[in-house]
Amino acid sequence: EVQDVATTSLENMLQRHNCDWGVAIVMEVETGYIKAMANLTKFKDTKGNISYRERMNQSILTRTEPGSTFKLASLLAAIDDGLIDITDSVDTGDGTHQFYEETMRDSDWKEGGLGTISIQEAFEKSSNVGCALAMQRAYKKNPQQYLDKLSSMGLYNPLNLNFKGEQPPIIKSSTGDKRWSGVSLTQMAIGYEVQYSPLQTLSFYNTIANNGRMMKPLFAQALSRRGEVFQTIEPEVLQEKILSNSTIRDAHITMKGVVERGTAERVLKNDSYSMAGKTGTAWAAVDGSYINKKYQASFCGYFPAEKPKYSCIVVVFNPQNGVYYGSALAAPVFKDIADMMYAKEFFKSELVSEKIVDTSLPASKDGHQSEITQVYNDLGMNYSSSSQDASWVFTETGDTQVKVKPKTIKKDVMPYVVGMGLKDALYLLEAQGLRVNISGHGTVKKQSIKSGTSLANTSLVSLEMSHNN
Template structure:
């Protein structure tokens, strides 16, 4: 009887145990299934960000200037990897790293869950590492910016950082346009942090938008080559050049020397990355004289056939000596520009009021924002006319006493290509003609442009800018550099600004060479040949018909 009771008790206990197991299974698999699945997912399902490429940057003809290429980065979970010395050894071997140094890096961060080991590796190497399935080792697909033109267009394009974010130039100012929108994927990871399954695509990666610039890649190349040559030939400290479409204000080329290759991160520092064409302030020197003559003609203060006596080759203004290279004697207005007479220009400018001259310079864009938003732009300094004395007005008529940059100077010369109207400059290719500001009368511009042609004729200061078959109008400039305590002796900037063809201007080019140091320093000898060298190629590239050199 006792044995029977024991058997019934044991059987009952077994049934009760099975009942508990069934109840527990029901509770876990039915009642708590959603909760437990959610908790498991929190520990295993991860959201992975999928990199998106930046938009391409193109020149005006659709040629590539910048694109994104796929690369990858290796990152680790130190908390996991620190317990797998064999995986550390294998990773160091594949990446060609010191095993000891890699071990020390990981051991120094035992509680971190994310640590970059190598950035921007080639996709093939990334696949090789991924195939090893090392615990705590992860591959992150990324993109790296590549610039096919290397240093040729560096100061326009700028560069991105290691995370592919724009840091300078077009890359920076159009960051929001160029950057892509990352995608998102759900994945499952095992306990060692390895991806074991793709779950769901939450959002596709959206590439950035393409950007078409006004730059002509081929013209940019010829400017780049010419500036490197002039730097070597004259052992100059620096040089800048800008070419504008004479009718639209589009920037066809912008080059500075010294330069840098944005594909090489070791070069992204120092003076090389400065965009001198907009960031270096210069006194424009004699390149400003055609504007003074044009404004005086416009106001009726001089006549095109007037003769001005410059004897004895110098004048005094408020105790300051204003002189010419030689005593030119009597000069026509055209010869004032051709010979670049300071004395004659000083006599002309004193016929207009300081306010008229100051307002005209402002209308030309001097000391005004270019509207390009490029980093480092310096607006220049043009003191208000109320602060001027007579010597300030006179000295500014031949380009001293106020500062500008090469781009502003090039833009100002656009008035000579547009019957006295001034278009804004642009780095983006234009689909329609821009709105222009009226600055001078068409008659005054036409008269002055004819005078500027004589600068490149025999007896002018810019004969080395002549191009066979084309009429060239322009102006040379040679200025002493200002330093601490005044102007530096025998330290010059050589300049030339020109338009071609003069009969129907297609392009404007401004060149500045800083501190040529081999005994030749004049704008006509140093900068004008750069104009000639570049423009003969640019005219061919743009299929501009000759207009017959005089």
């Protein structure tokens, strides 16, 4: 089931944004067992039809500059070395800063930047300038100490997967390297001048979720022949402790902040369970240059945040429909996977411990069919679906049965989002490239653009919710 959701959600996102390829990986935190791995690459047939197929194991074989997901490693190195604290302040100014000949910009620099903020806020808001200045403050006098610390954290090593083609990360080990320059420290701080595979990045985040214990990723728990198990595969520790307990605690605090207050808030924050992680948006180099403006969007994290059970990474490469942030492309796929796993493993166990007195059917918001029917199944509710293939649906709740009917979604056409929860509505609208103004909270009550309207010349829509703030 996890593999199906990971593949389906990822494929839908890739198709919607005409991406080159994407991956989604789920790992069990304590053991390192891989629970799902989806690798989808664009394929165009002789008639020009585009589909996505498992053509290459991008999760293991493809190394790219991770961008902002690497900020976690940089900041934790400096924190563990005792050189900075998450409560320290950093002046990001107007969101731009000159490092030698390079001008670094934050995503909101056109709006005037964030000014003076804490290092924790710089991480939560993914401020390039803030994170780079923090690392410059920590390691300017001795950048070799930064490289040595990253090495001690296991970030230079392959994962020893015994997979043909697996390679170690690409990362400078010495400031004496001929490729080292005046901007290398601040570029590495924000995830450039390094290259990791998606699984290597996930392994590091899984280690943080596992309180600093690095596990080898494993693709099977046992080997069998003719139905008989002849070898069990036990969890394997690659490094017992990569960081101190206090540094790990700061990592949990800052990654929860990304979801609760930062770049992933609008997509991942919810009242049912907690998640933690980091968004990533990076320019993708083509032939050593960024002039083509290809982007890589990612989200890496774990759930539940208080006692992590699973870690997950989603990477989407070269979206071509104008939307390229990790919060808009990768985080929703992460959410689909996490919601399904939480509903199956955690929510259901909570339900059986409660005595349900009210036997009437509860009303349901419109939304994603797989999520809605999963909850119906867990609750033992009677429902019927007129289209099992539909991704998005609306519901009609009767006295004894809920009817689930398909909701039509067309590209560049305003969808009908009245009756949906805010997060599902935002997912659909932002996927259409729209900016959304929101008034209130709850369920969508009114939308400023009539459903069915062409969005060719529209960039903003307003939603009125069922409850005022």
